[in-house]
Amino acid sequence: MNLFIIKCICVYFSGIGFGLIVNLPHRALNVAGITATLSWLVYYVIINTWGGLGAPNFFGGLTIGLVSVVIAHIKKMPSILFDVPGLVPLVPGGQAYNTIKNFALGDYQVAFNYLSEVVWIAGSIALGFIVAELINKIRIKIKYLPFGWGK
Amino acid sequence: MADTATRQENYDHLVLNTCVLAGRIMIESGSEMSRVNDTIMRIAKNAGLKDAQVYATLTGIIMSGGVKEVGAEVGSIDKRAFDMEKVAKVNELSRAYAAKKIDIYEFRDDLIHIDDLVANFPLWLQTLGAGLVSGTLVVVFQNNLPDFWITFIVGMCGWAVYYFLNIYIQIRFLSEFLAAVVVGALALIAVKNGIGYKADDIIIGGMMPLVPGIPLTNAVRDALSGNLISGPARGIEALISACALGFGVAIALHFF
Structure with a gap:
């Protein structure tokens, strides 16, 4: 439990740190950290209940996409400012490193195992983004329905 | 008569130039392409170029105004870095222009001097x-x-x-x-x-x-x-x- 709280704080600061690297505007930094924390929480809950690799990353990506679009509307800034830092805690860094390491050491079988994990995780995150964009497009369409139904 | 025509031509040139400049800054700072196209088309529409066409790639932008006297403009993009604040700034300027808070001259001036307007983290x-x-x-x-x-x-x-x-x-x-x-x-x-x-x-x-x-x-x-x-x-x-x-x-x- 203690480690969980520490991890939450860490995810928040990782979002802010990445924001500093890519030169986010000052007023977007805090929100970027919150986006990162939210998406990582979704990822964490799902990986500890359903397990697997695909579902947690898919829903993590979906959360980033939806949250960043909502915040972009509120703050009147481009949504890309918020989804880049949000992505950082989901990146399959460990697996990617193990792929490279095992290729370098000559264990091609192990390397390919890790590589397929990397591809699978990256694909799931991308799919989450796609679905988020789809939901957003539907939301915009609904706004133009008659009698103000979408409101 | 001829005077107004030249003035219009100059104005169209200026708008095209501003659009290409805005797109160039956005691509150089790491924005996604659909946003670049969207911003450029919005500036052109707000400036009165209704039939403008833009073709933006990672290494260059080609844009035509859709009017007879003014041709097309090309902007080349040599290097790309990540600077999200510039993307946000161009977005903000484009919004301000759409709301008629600034005119096209100010817009272009701000874009040219964007390095002074946007602060990098130390x-x-x-x-x-x-x-x-x-x-x-x-x-x-x-x-x-x-x-x-x-x-x-x-x-x-x-x-x-x-x-x-x-x-x-x-x-x-x-x-x-x-x-x-x-x-x-x-x-x-x-x-x-x-x-x-x-x-x-x-x-x-x-x-x-x-x-x-x-x-x-x-x-x-x-x-x-x-x-x-x-x-x-x-x-x-x-x-x-x-x-x-x-x-x-x-x-x-x-x-x-």
């Missing part, structure tokens, strides 16, 4: 940010709390190397490669001297600020929005970056 703060990313992600990915501080420092060194090489060499892949070598070497040396515990974890953390996250996200988005030129191009950019990082680490593992 180097020490960027380096601190890189350290934050590295240190915290070791805890998140590997549950490795004891290695937090050494990873923090290794990440900062890696980023500093990347930053300075980027200024002097100006080949991004090469500076990524050398930064990865430094990260790997520092991690292995730290573990050998008993400062760190797990070299693998420290390397994973130290690499995180260098990982091509934005090109990958943009590649997926561009490809999905139907831009089949820029999507794969960005994908290749990300792939080369990843390979450079990988080779760097592999060399460090081999020699240290």
